[in-house]
Amino acid sequence: MVEAGSQARGRPGPACGAPLDRIAPTGQADRTPGLGARKGRFGLTAAHYDRGAMTMMMGGGMAHHASPARADIPLVDITVAGDPVAMALPTALVGAVASPDGPVARRRTLELGETMVPGGARFLIDGKEFSPDRVGVHTTLGTIEEWTIRNGTDMDHPFHLHVHPFQIVAIDGATVTPAGWEDTVNIRKGQSVTLRIPFRDFAGPTVFHCHILEHEDLGMMGIVSVG
Structure with a gap:
């Protein structure tokens, strides 16, 4: 997948951006799946990752506050059939806001x-x-x-x-x-x-x-x- 926008505000420059990685809680991103001519069934999964653990000494022992155990979460199934249609990504995005001017x-x-x-x-x-x-x-x-x-x-x-x-x-x-x-x-x-x-x-x-x-x-x- 490639990134087309973030936080619903658009990205400056080309539409073909960063590969899909992590989106923080409440984060928003517009993504385009690049399946090409492939057919079949594809899945989009929210993969668990280790966000760390709090480990501190307390009262002579070790206190531990960890991320709760989680499994990967299936989000979407995509079924692709039929003949491919050539569709180019736009070369630029609209609506992106420039960096703030001023000191x-x-x-x-x-x-x-x-x-x-x-x-x-x-x-x-x-x-x-x-x-x-x-x-x-x-x-x-x-x-x-x-x-x-x-x-x-x-x-x-x-x-x-x-x-x-x-x-x-x-x-x-x-x-x-x-x-x-x-x-x-x-x-x-x-x-x-x-x-x-x-x-x-x-x-x-x-x-x-x-x-x-x-x-x-x-x-x-x-x-x-x-x-």
């Missing part, structure tokens, strides 16, 4: 962390559990910021920002060309990802969090206020 007003670093307490595992941003009474980030409407999200845990965390789409501009400190607009990016254990975020359309508070439900519920969430 970066501020650069921030957010640290994803984990800890064990007597009640079990807790997941943190900048060393703190979520509180609805605490605003972690204050920013200004009409500005552009770059956030570097560092994953200091032993598990993957799909980082999700409400309201304000972003572009990925660096991975582990190495500059990358933005492929389009996203609102979720999977950050592997030990990895850092830098996001360019234009806060240009909506004022007020919103949230950012890990999109693994139990991680969000156990504290890995914060508030950003745009004023």
Whole structure:
């Protein structure tokens, strides 16, 4: 399969993009199956992968918080019959939004962390559990910021920002060309990802969090206020 779009916002450049890999929870992607002249029955499967485990010393023993056991999940069966029809992919996509213009007003670093307490595992941003009474980030409407999200845990965390789409501009400190607009990016254990975020359309508070439900519920969430 090849990628034609991401987050329902389109991709700049040629339509024949990256091969199908991983899509983070809540992620969206438009894919085109390249079956050519082949006939038969084909399947699309959501394959389980190891997103890591939390392992820490506690009370003289080893505490373990792992991904739940999962099997591959069949999603779609495709049956191909008849004579092939030649159909070329478009050479360019429409509707892609350009990178934001203007200077970066501020650069921030957010640290994803984990800890064990007597009640079990807790997941943190900048060393703190979520509180609805605490605003972690204050920013200004009409500005552009770059956030570097560092994953200091032993598990993957799909980082999700409400309201304000972003572009990925660096991975582990190495500059990358933005492929389009996203609102979720999977950050592997030990990895850092830098996001360019234009806060240009909506004022007020919103949230950012890990999109693994139990991680969000156990504290890995914060508030950003745009004023």
